[in-house]
Amino acid sequence: MLKHIATELLDIVYAEQGDPNGWPVVLHHGFPYDIHAYDEVAPRLTSEGARVITPYLRGYGPTRFLSPTTLRSGQQAALGADLLALLDALQIGQAIPGGYDWGGRAACIVSALYPSRVRGLVSVNGYNIQNIANALLPADPEKEYRMWYQYYLHGERGRAGVIQNRRAFCRLLWSLWSPKWHVDDDVYARSAVAFDNPDFVDVVVHSYRHRFGLVDGDPRFENVELKLSAMPSITVPTITLEGDADGVSPRGGREANSKRFTGRHENRVVANAGHNLPQEAPEAFADAVLDINAWAVRA
Template structure:
């Protein structure tokens, strides 16, 4: 059931299913995806007795900013504070946090800085907290090629390109990032509607500029960004998932991420699966959540 609630600077739209008295699980989507990535995962978790909440992130779907004056920031600290604000608005003291891409970043940050709010963590791709100071260091040519879209967004041509071609652009990323996933047009269209949000382009462009220190952040999140610059450890029980067929994040990229986790930790690699882990491998994703829950 789609619901709405004012939470922090947003009016958040979210799906809720399962047992209202069950263990709370928050499912957080990435770019360029939406809550439909978790359709099957939600069914599996609800059947296991969980209360499942899946919000549209800022800039996606029906979620809206409450004020025109609020910066349309896509920085990592903003996503984490959105998650905290939603939990506060729903009177959820603690929950299992699960996500990938942008959503995985929000989950990792809350688990690292406010561990009492995360009873467990499932993070696709490992430790997703950005090291902005290190963003100036070149990576291998292969990885630089994978991140072409991020560099495209650094210029105004990229902003205009996303504004003009968001449907085709995001569909291209789906294909490149999940080369073994044969999604159909209906599946893509169901999620692509979320990219028509009036703030989608601004939030996305800011996200990919801020992480390279090319755009200032929202001042209200500066203290949190300073904490994140220290690359804080995550102490809550964690399962890290890697797709063996991820076209943007090499599955081996998280092999040494265990150094960022001080609590119970397990890494699972799912062969052939691409970047959209929950939609491509729902059973594996749900199993990881139940393992920490």
């Protein structure tokens, strides 16, 4: 059953499973996915005493902005602020955040800037904080072609394309990013409903333009973005995961940022998993969360 809770900016809709007094885990999905990514992860965690919370991100599913005048920002600072606001609203002092893609970015940001709120971190594809200052520096062609969808969204043709073909566009990304995951239409349709959110296109387009410095961010997050520009270290215990069949973030593509983890850190490679790792390899993701909790208990 879905629940609602209000923060300063959002009515966040989330699923909650497990013992209300259990050890808290907040699992964030990425783009373009939704909370069903954790359908097989959550039961494993709740069976070990966890309280598992899986929110819809801003612009997805039934989560809504409270004011029509709030900038529909998808910038990284907004995602981190939403996670922190959710913890505050639920009166959770300390949790294990986990995620991938946009959700992994939110988890990394809170872990870096507010480590007292984090028992430990699980992040797919490593250190997900964006180095916006260097965003216009070209990568090698092998990496550049994988980012075609981001460049597509930089122009109004891309915005119009997502408005007109949002489900087909997102379905294509699922296929390209998880080439060994054979998704049937029913599984995709269950998640694709989340993309019908009226703010989905605006939030997505803003995200992929802001990270390249093409549009301004929400002024309320300017100080957070300034802190993130320093690429802060993550000191909390962390397990990072990477699928060896990830079509957008190939294995080893972020090794240069491994030095950003200055606490206990372990990287795990998951065979045959693509970008939507929690849904493709739920046991591997759940094992990482359980191991982080065990590290925290022993600390």
